Amino acid sequence: MASATPKASVSGTAFEPLSTAFAQNPYPAYAALREKGEPQFFPDFGMWLVTRFDDVAGIARDNSMVRSPEFFMSHEEIEAEKRAQNWHDMPHHSRFVQFSMLDSDGEVHDRLRKQVFREFTPAFIARQRGMIQSFVDKLVDGLIDKGEIDFVEDLAAQVPGHIIGRVLGVPDEDCPQLRVWSENVVKFFDIDRNDERKATAEKATTEFYHYLQKLMAERRAAPQDDLITRLIAAQDAGHLNEDELVSTCMLILMAGHGSTIDVLGSGMHALLRFPDQMERLRQDPGLIHTTIQEMFRFESPLPFFHRYSTADCVVGGKAFPRGTKFGLLYGAANRDPTAFGDDAGSFDVGRNPNRHLAFGGGAHFCLGNHLARLDMEVIFTTLIKRLKSISLDEAEPQYKPGLSVRGPKALRLTLAPA
Amino acid sequence: MYRVTFVDADGQARELTANEGQSVMSVAVANGIDQILAECGGSCACGTCHCYVDETWTERLPAPDDSEQGMIECLMSPTERSRLSCQLKMTAALDGLVVHLPREQY
Ligand code: HEM
Numbered sequence: 374m375a376s377a378t379p380k381a382s383v384s385g386t387a388f389e390p391l392s393t394a395f396a397q398n399p400y401p402a403y404a405a406l407r408e409k410g411e412p413q414f415f416p417d418f419g420m421w422l423v424t425r426f427d428d429v430a431g432i433a434r435d436n437s438m439v440r441s442p443e444f445f446m447s448h449e450e451i452e453a454e455k456r457a458q459n460w461h462d463m464p465h466h467s468r469f470v471q472f473s474m475l476d477s478d479g480e481v482h483d484r485l486r487k488q489v490f491r492e493f494t495p496a497f498i499a500r501q502r503g504m505i506q507s508f509v510d511k512l513v514d515g516l517i518d519k520g521e522i523d524f525v526e527d528l529a530a531q532v533p534g535h536i537i538g539r540v541l542g543v544p545d546e547d548c549p550q551l552r553v554w555s556e557n558v559v560k561f562f563d564i565d566r567n568d569e570r571k572a573t574a575e576k577a578t579t580e581f582y583h584y585l586q587k588l589m590a591e592r593r594a595a596p597q598d599d600l601i602t603r604l605i606a607a608q609d610a611g612h613l614n615e616d617e618l619v620s621t622c623m624l625i626l627m628a629g630h631g632s633t634i635d636v637l638g639s640g641m642h643a644l645l646r647f648p649d650q651m652e653r654l655r656q657d658p659g660l661i662h663t664t665i666q667e668m669f670r671f672e673s674p675l676p677f678f679h680r681y682s683t684a685d686c687v688v689g690g691k692a693f694p695r696g697t698k699f700g701l702l703y704g705a706a707n708r709d710p711t712a713f714g715d716d717a718g719s720f721d722v723g724r725n726p727n728r729h730l731a732f733g734g735g736a737h738f739c740l741g742n743h744l745a746r747l748d749m750e751v752i753f754t755t756l757i758k759r760l761k762s763i764s765l766d767e768a769e770p771q772y773k774p775g776l777s778v779r780g781p782k783a784l785r786l787t788l789a790p791a
Numbered sequence: 792m793y794r795v796t797f798v799d800a801d802g803q804a805r806e807l808t809a810n811e812g813q814s815v816m817s818v819a820v821a822n823g824i825d826q827i828l829a830e831c832g833g834s835c836a837c838g839t840c841h842c843y844v845d846e847t848w849t850e851r852l853p854a855p856d857d858s859e860q861g862m863i864e865c866l867m868s869p870t871e872r873s874r875l876s877c878q879l880k881m882t883a884a885l886d887g888l889v890v891h892l893p894r895e896q897y
């Protein structure tokens with residue numbers, strides 16, 4: 374059963390998240406939704422869209438709002454829901470992807486998160502800086518020689534997967550394959566699901582699983598200083614089982630892969646669209662942290678997540694029963710003028726404070742945020758230092774369609790070395 | 792209403808008021824104390840609400856629980872006085888609390 378193409382009219386506002394117009398600029402549609410005040414029903418997904426900053430932040434941080442429906446649905450109801458969403462008959466996908474830290478709550482979530490949390494804290498992540506810098510330096514050497522590049526494919530896409538792979542303990546030469554698997558699994562999450570993507574996602578999950586099984590066996594035989602070795606030790610200590618281990622590795626490899634590529638692309642595009650901001654950063658490289666923070670806010674790369682209410686609740690002044698599904702539009706909340714002022718729509722590399730929701734909030738707050746920020750910091754700092762000018766070779770780069778991701782498909786640039 | 796004072800890395804102090812049960816983090820955020828980022832919103836999941844409790848107060852606070860302690864050990868520059876301000880809830884016993892802010896959270 375393939376799902377129909379979603380095309381919803383939300384109480385009179387054309388909200389067509391698969392249209393080209395939305396891909397190129399979703400912000401007018403987001404603003405229209407925000408202005409409605411109350412959450413708006415999106416029939417294709419049976420959920421209420423929440424777009425105002427306070428409402429989105431409130432739900433994300435509320436422990437009575439969960440990601441997994443098991444708190445209020447029976448096993449049979451969940452299976453029926455999976456069928457309705459075309460999530461069923463995918464044995465590996467349901468074992469390792471549909472189940473994960475991200476899609477569990479309460480005690481299970483806390484236990485799984487605890488096993489990996491330490492590895493992604495600022496102090497641990499900072500140890501990767503030298504490795505990331507030398508990796509990026511080598512890439513940039515090659516690109517400067519080339520002169521004309523696709524920033525997305527030639528640079529952005531080359532970095533995050535390798536870095537996460539190294540943290541986890543995946544050999545460099547296997548990283549390109551992991552990227553293909555990740556993309557094939559992740560594509561199935563968007564709203565335009567179909568049977569072909571379903572088969573591809575299941576196949577990718579299966580291959581990914583077999584790969585990780587082999588890698589785990591290698592690490593068991595010869596432990597290394599990497600996350601996968603430490604997770605195996607945690608498994609031996611009884612903190613998590615093998616399925617949970619595999620699922621956690623897949624989540625870590627997938628969650629921050631496409632998203633970092635996308636925000637590198639949209640962040641570069643923002644600097645090129647607003648040359649005064651690029652110049653400001655060049656004049657004061659110390660602004661790199663606020664610049665990156667603003668890139669996440671301005672073009673949030675993962676703009677859409679969901680929660681279920683486990684109790685009756687009031688959102689945006691409207692009452693909802695237990696079991697209501699909410700769609701949190703982080704990308705819309707991050708442009709809300711009530712939170713960011715009248716210039717919420719402008720790109721300001723010095724914006725501070727900048728308490729955006731691009732990494733979510735609450736118990737599921739992005740585990741990998743420091744790693745993503747460090748990748749970005751190294752890349753943008755290196756480019757600004759080593760290039761005299763960067764220019765955009767196309768009038769209007771095309772952005773990926775859909776509600777779940779945001780980033781340019783390609784970004785053609787000409788580089789002039791300093 | 793209780794009082795809580797935030798001292799920034801340059802020694803500038805600000806005294807603010809707090810309600811019963813309100814977290815020190817939420818007092819900071821509500822009053823624009825920008826050094827408290829509190830990215831996870833108080834779920835003990837981000838470590839960006841780090842503060843140093845003034846020496847005169849360390850003995851008087853309830854000890855951190857396991858998840859707070861685990862988080863503190865992973866911070867950039869933890870000391871024995873490090874606490875997560877989202878886990879410190881104001882009560883009569885904490886009236887007058889003084890906390891110091893790090894220059895940066897990460
Ligand atoms: C551009 C970069 C990234 C963005 C925008 C991003 C965004 C997010 C968001 C919004 C969530 C919360 C989902 C929700 O509210 O339901 C999340 C969770 C998560 N992210 Fe990221 N992420 C990024 C990079 C990374 C990286 C590099 C990793 C690698 C380790 C990662 C790992 C995770 C994990 C494991 C979770 C689930 C945490 C949990 O459920 O406790 N992310 N991310």
Ligand code: FES
Pocket residue numbers: 816828829830831832833834835836837838839840875876877878
């Ligand atoms: S606000 Fe995130 S740990 Fe305190």
